[in-house]
Amino acid sequence: MLDTLIEYMSFPFVRYALIVGVLIALCSSLLGVTLVLKRYSFIGDGLSHVAFGALAIATILNFTNRMIIVLPITIVFAILLLRKGQNTKIKGDAAIAMLSVGALAFGYMMMNLFPSSANVSGDVCTTLFGSMSILMLTKTDVWVCGILAIVVTILFIFLYNRIFAVTFDEDFANAVGTKVNLYNLLIATVIAVIIVLAMNLVGSLLISALVIFPALSAMSILKNFKSVTIFSAVSSMICALIGIIISILAGTPVGSTIVAADVVLFAICYLIGRIRG
Amino acid sequence: MAVLSAKELAVGYENQAVLENINFEINAGDYFCIVGENGSGKTTLMKTILGLQQAVSGSIEFGDGLMKNEIGYLPQQSVAQKDFPASVFEIVLSGCQNSLGKKFFYSKEQKKLALSNIKKMGIEKLKNRCYRELSGGQQQRVLLARALCATKKAILLDEPVAGLDPTVTEEMYELIKQLNDDGMTIIMISHDIANVSKYATRIYDVNEGRVTC
Ligand SMILES: Nc1ncnc2c1ncn2[C@@H]1O[C@H](COP(=O)(O)OP(=O)(O)OP(=O)(O)O)[C@@H](O)[C@H]1O
Ligand SMILES: [Mg+2]
Numbered sequence: 442m443l444d445t446l447i448e449y450m451s452f453p454f455v456r457y458a459l460i461v462g463v464l465i466a467l468c469s470s471l472l473g474v475t476l477v478l479k480r481y482s483f484i485g486d487g488l489s490h491v492a493f494g495a496l497a498i499a500t501i502l503n504f505t506n507r508m509i510i511v512l513p514i515t516i517v518f519a520i521l522l523l524r525k526g527q528n529t530k531i532k533g534d535a536a537i538a539m540l541s542v543g544a545l546a547f548g549y550m551m552m553n554l555f556p557s558s559a560n561v562s563g564d565v566c567t568t569l570f571g572s573m574s575i576l577m578l579t580k581t582d583v584w585v586c587g588i589l590a591i592v593v594t595i596l597f598i599f600l601y602n603r604i605f606a607v608t609f610d611e612d613f614a615n616a617v618g619t620k621v622n623l624y625n626l627l628i629a630t631v632i633a634v635i636i637v638l639a640m641n642l643v644g645s646l647l648i649s650a651l652v653i654f655p656a657l658s659a660m661s662i663l664k665n666f667k668s669v670t671i672f673s674a675v676s677s678m679i680c681a682l683i684g685i686i687i688s689i690l691a692g693t694p695v696g697s698t699i700v701a702a703d704v705v706l707f708a709i710c711y712l713i714g715r716i717r718g
Numbered sequence: 719m720a721v722l723s724a725k726e727l728a729v730g731y732e733n734q735a736v737l738e739n740i741n742f743e744i745n746a747g748d749y750f751c752i753v754g755e756n757g758s759g760k761t762t763l764m765k766t767i768l769g770l771q772q773a774v775s776g777s778i779e780f781g782d783g784l785m786k787n788e789i790g791y792l793p794q795q796s797v798a799q800k801d802f803p804a805s806v807f808e809i810v811l812s813g814c815q816n817s818l819g820k821k822f823f824y825s826k827e828q829k830k831l832a833l834s835n836i837k838k839m840g841i842e843k844l845k846n847r848c849y850r851e852l853s854g855g856q857q858q859r860v861l862l863a864r865a866l867c868a869t870k871k872a873i874l875l876d877e878p879v880a881g882l883d884p885t886v887t888e889e890m891y892e893l894i895k896q897l898n899d900d901g902m903t904i905i906m907i908s909h910d911i912a913n914v915s916k917y918a919t920r921i922y923d924v925n926e927g928r929v930t931c
Contacts, residue, residue, distance in 0.1 A: 478802060599822045600822070601822075602812070602815065602818065602822065602823060602824060603815065603818075605804075605808065605812055606812045606815045609802060609804060609809065609812060610793070610812075612765075612768075612770055612791075612793055613791055613793060613812075613813075613864070614815065615768070615769070615770050616768040616769065616770060616787075616789065616791045617787050617788075617789075617790075617791070617813075617815060617816035617868045618786070618787030618816050619815050619816070659803075660801075660803050663803060664803050664805065664847075664848035664850075664851070665803060665804055665805035665808055665846075665848065666802075666803060666804045666805070666808050667808065669803045
């Protein structure tokens with residue numbers, strides 16, 4: 442088995458997949474803690490469906506670089522959703538659900554009306570559940586991902602204290618003059634960028650898992666913010682690593698295997714948390 | 719000169735006033751209480767003072783060297799924090815956020831300040847405990863310690879004793895009294911008239927719209 446693994450490692454595309462997978466897992470788990478605690482767990486779900494709809498548009502319009510369309514649209518909706526979260530008339534979760542389902546339906550309809558290839562359901566399946574595309578990454582993709590991961594991690598470390606303040610108690614932060622809206626905007630933008638990039642890895646349906654599971658695993662056994670953050674980042678990277686290796690060895694779909702690893706870890710953490718009381 | 723004054727202030731939601739004709743002046747060193755029954759608009763008034771929402775009309779002015787972001791604030795408990803994984807120290811330290819300025823990390827002095835406020839509140843033993851596992855009274859002390867980190871001048875308390883038993887309530891009032899004796903301006907919301915009249919130097923009744931001493 443080790444031989445097979447070493448043999449696979451000699452292929453650049455396998456190494457690329459591992460690097461990109463682990464980096465995306467890192468980014469999504471860093472923000473995951475904040476999103477879960479701010480009751481925005483579903484923003485990942487909603488935004489990934491928006492990205493799916495945007496991707497459909499980009500495919501139909503035959504853009505060579507589809508990110509030019511997908512990224513701005515997703516960022517705009519991320520900001521809108523966060524605004525809606527503050528609006529008392531339309532509840533944040535309802536707005537996210539509406540947008541999520543609407544964008545998904547719209548994207549699917551577009552793909553059917555203007556099929557860009559003969560195999561529509563294959564296309565849809567690929568976008569939703571992730572594809573082999575992680576095994577077709579180019580060196581450029583790896584660089585883009587690497588830079589994103591570095592930017593997100595640095596931003597997170599430097600703004601850690603403010604992110605904590607804004608996450609724990611928005612009103613207090615506001616009252617003592619912290620620019621809460623600015624940080625919310627930043628969080629929305631970063632999460633939108635991560636989601637769009639992560640779609641290549643696990644597909645839009647499974648992104649929520651990448652955001653939520655590491656945070657929940659950490660929260661079920663740990664009791665302060667710093668250790669929760671560190672644990673969820675590290676465990677998310679390990680799960681991604683294990684998931685990708687298993688998927689290579691066993692020939693299972695990459696995205697689902699990573700999420701399966703996250704689910705197993707969550708189950709273990711939950712049990713430990715329960716036993717310790 | 720007043721550190722805080724409200725002039726012809728009206729507060730409410732979406733331009734609907736819930737409370738109008740508010741006029742008062744708070745001087746440095748006051749123990750100022752705002753009283754009124756449930757739903758009369760006390761929390762709304764307080765949020766407006768803190769700039770968390772817009773005044774419907776009228777104005778709030780800060781003076782005598784008090785800046786708006788130099789007021790410590792103890793909120794009425796919110797449910798959103800109930801399952802938050804944070805240690806007592808992390809929460810108290812976050813009270814120093816307004817003195818971070820352009821810096822990213824808390825300094826040694828700020829950590830010391832947090833620690834000394836934890837001691838002042840008598841919760842030193844709980845320093846590394848998880849906030850969500852504390853009792854209501856202990857949580858109030860943590861939030862009060864945090865508020866103290868944010869200010870040296872004035873502190874705003876929204877029903878600090880709600881849900882506390884008589885002994886702990888008494889302790890809480892003593893702590894607040896102690897702060898006031900040390901020169902802190904106290905602005906407190908309450909409907910505990912008995913205790914309020916015992917401690918407060920001035921009382922503002924939102925229904926009558928006037929200050930009594
Ligand atoms: N977000 C909101 N939007 C619209 N109206 C609100 C909102 N929050 C409170 N109100 C209304 O404003 C009025 C004043 O509420 P407020 O919370 O200020 O009362 P309070 O005096 O603090 O009461 P309590 O003693 O129960 O804390 C109430 O009638 C309430 O229904
Ligand atoms: Mg109130």
